[in-house]
Amino acid sequence: MSIEIKNLSFAYKNKQALDNVNLSLATGFNVLLGPNGAGKSTLFALLTGLYQTKQSTININGFDLFLDKAKIMSQMGVVFQQSTLDLDLSVKQNLLYFASLHGISPKKALLNIETILSQLSLTERLNDPVRTLNGGHRRRVEIARALIHQPKVLLLDEASVGLDMDSRLLIISYVRNLCQQLNICVLWATHLMDEVEPDDQLIVLHQGKVQAQALCNDLCEQYASNDVYQLYFTLTKNTEAV
Amino acid sequence: MSISQYCYCCMGIIKRELFRFFKQRSRLLSALVRPLLWLIVFAAGFRAALGISIMEPYGTYITYQEYIVPGLCCMIVLFNGMQSSLSMVYDREMGSMKVLLMSPLPMPFLLCCKLIAIAFLSLMQVYIFLLFTQFVDVEIMWLSYLTAAPAIFIIAFFLGSLGLLLSSLIKQLENFAGVMNFVIFPMFFLSSALYPLWKMKEASMWLYTICQYNPFTYCVELLRFALFGQFNITAFSVVIAVTAIVSTAALLNFRPKFKSKG
Known part of the structure; x- marks a missing residue:
């Protein structure tokens, strides 16, 4: 189990x-x-x-x-009910920060981020501040973040x-x-x-x-x-x- | 977890603090304007009224501007430490604190990284302020930037820990005004930042005693000596001791608490 x-x-x-x-x-x-x-x-x-x-x-x-x-x-990857993204930072900065908290190198993290964001049709928003994203996009970023470290x-x-x-x-x-x-x-x-x-x-x-x-x-x-x-x-x- | 993973984590936390700091341009501006106002306006007014006699570590008479520079540097570090505590309360209210708590790395390590990041920011702000002081005839030797760096780092670590401890006690963002009135101002004014302690002794013995027990006094003196290329062992010992106590209290207070009856 x-x-x-x-x-x-x-x-x-x-x-x-x-x-x-x-x-x-x-x-x-x-x-x-x-x-x-x-x-x-x-x-x-x-x-x-x-x-x-x-x-x-x-x-x-x-x-x-x-x-x-x-x-x-x-x-474990988690998406909480309340948004936990840092609105002041860009999508990339948010994702890299999370990856670093799991001890993942920026190089490896970027590879994972690119793959996941392309699957979630978010690649073009990579450098946008989270504050400028709509609710759906923010949710997708949170899902991407939960997957960076390839959880089981x-x-x-x-x-x-x-x-x-x-x-x-x-x-x-x-x-x-x-x-x-x-x-x-x-x-x-x-x-x-x-x-x-x-x-x-x-x-x-x-x-x-x-x-x-x-x-x-x-x-x-x-x-x-x-x-x-x-x-x-x-x-x-x-x-x-x- | 390997050492490299710990390093990536530490770098990530420092980078985040830097990104956030540079996004909030008003924070940098207010960090500089506040001490510059003291230096240019307040010190100019009090220069004539307050004569500074020959005292350690200075070998000769100094201007009042010169005297308050270390105190104002510590003021920058103090405000930065408290601002960071505000950001921790903000993180908790906005939910982004959960991201930090979800890390597989130990919480004390993560908080230490946060403190290192705070110290870097403080160092950077103090250096910028010191560059500005050249324009009001305060001479800072280039070597002083080097000798002051470790002192600023230790002081920032102490005041950052104090900020973390306060942020774990503050339940809401609005309570931060209380920190200003009950922590920042008393710490700053009841120290040797603006006037030498012998002046305070002449005015009031009990205020002088409080100043002597205020750890911020020792922060100011540690930096005063460091900027002059000297080492104050008493100030250093006191700052190290209070840093150990406050940072331990801050780290312990951040552990998840048992909340259930079950």
């Missing part, structure tokens, strides 16, 4: 954000589906070591997050939220292709049900608890649902989240 989580709980003062989460994710495209406030971003913060908690086990690619954080970080695990927290349909389709299809080509583990967190495909491994997170985890098709069959929308409402019993 690429990601193994056991007995993970987390609370913010009086609010329980995650309640005894147990997950096993293999390589492939995994969708973490849940409404706003379900605990998706908290789960990401814990998986990336930004938050820590006792009495739980997080294993990524065979390494324990608390004991081998450095090894895990060198194999890729975490994307609501990476398509706030983008127009074309940008959303481009980003999600790019990540799906990448997942197949490189055989990596992708965890795609979203609250948009149209981003889930029947063959995806689906995890439904609601009020800090994992409601279900299996292939989307299998879950639909198990819960006698016609599609992911119906499945989602069956699992969460929350019609407000449409």
Whole structure:
């Protein structure tokens, strides 16, 4: 398994954000589906070591997050929900800075950057300040940044939220292709049900608890649902989240 | 991780700080205008009022402008250290701090690189300021640029660490005004930057005592001696000691904290 989580709980003062989460994710495209406030971003913060908690086990690619954080970080790419790009710097400067934080030489980093940016149709924006890019382009730069060090695990927290349909389709299809080509583990967190495909491994997170985890098709069959929308409402019993 | 990877990382962090600095032209401008105003306007006014007697390390009477140059250099370094702390708070609010925290390299190493970058920026700003001082009849020997460099670097490391420590304590960007009032101004005015301590002793014994315990006083004296090609062992020892304490506190405070009940 690429990601193994056991007995993970987390609370913010009086609010329980995650309640005894147990997950096993293999390589492939995994969708973490849940409404706003379900605990998706908290789960990401814990998986990336930004938050820590006792009495739980997080294993990524065979390494324990608390004991081998450095090894895990060198194999993990992350796109956070909130933009983390430096607006004052250019696309190239942002990407080179990130590469340097992973100990990659500028020469090698530039080769990777050129390849990834051409795949994301961003080559011509290489020297532009990030401040001048639109939301879709900024997201693409963040995805490019998450891939520079050729990670084996890729975490994307609501990476398509706030983008127009074309940008959303481009980003999600790019990540799906990448997942197949490189055989990596992708965890795609979203609250948009149209981003889930029947063959995806689906995890439904609601009020800090994992409601279900299996292939989307299998879950639909198990819960006698016609599609992911119906499945989602069956699992969460929350019609407000449409 | 190999040594070369550590080097690439360090260079990357330094480059980023330089890029950011040169993008913010107003920062360079204000870094120079502030001490130049003190040197040209304030010092001209007080020159007549404040006579400076023969004192170490100077071998003869000096002008007031000449006296306050080391203090103003330290002022540049102090403001740069605090500005960098502001940028850390900004990074945290804008989310770009996460990028740093996601690095596989150890956090103390990353923060040390950040401090080295801050020190480089300080050194550069002080050198530019020293070039300007030639126009107000303050003579700085070319050799002084060399002898002052290690002193500026150590002082910048100390004040940068102080900035990092403060930035880890400041929750919001707006709180930085408090740093100005409660850290920068008291540190600067309660030191030997603008007046010799014997003058302060004549005016108030308890203020003199505070000045003596202010580490910034020793920063100013370390640089004063270094600019004169001399080494002040007391000032050096104090600055090294406070740098060790403050940088350790800053590095420890940046570790991710346990936040869960679980």
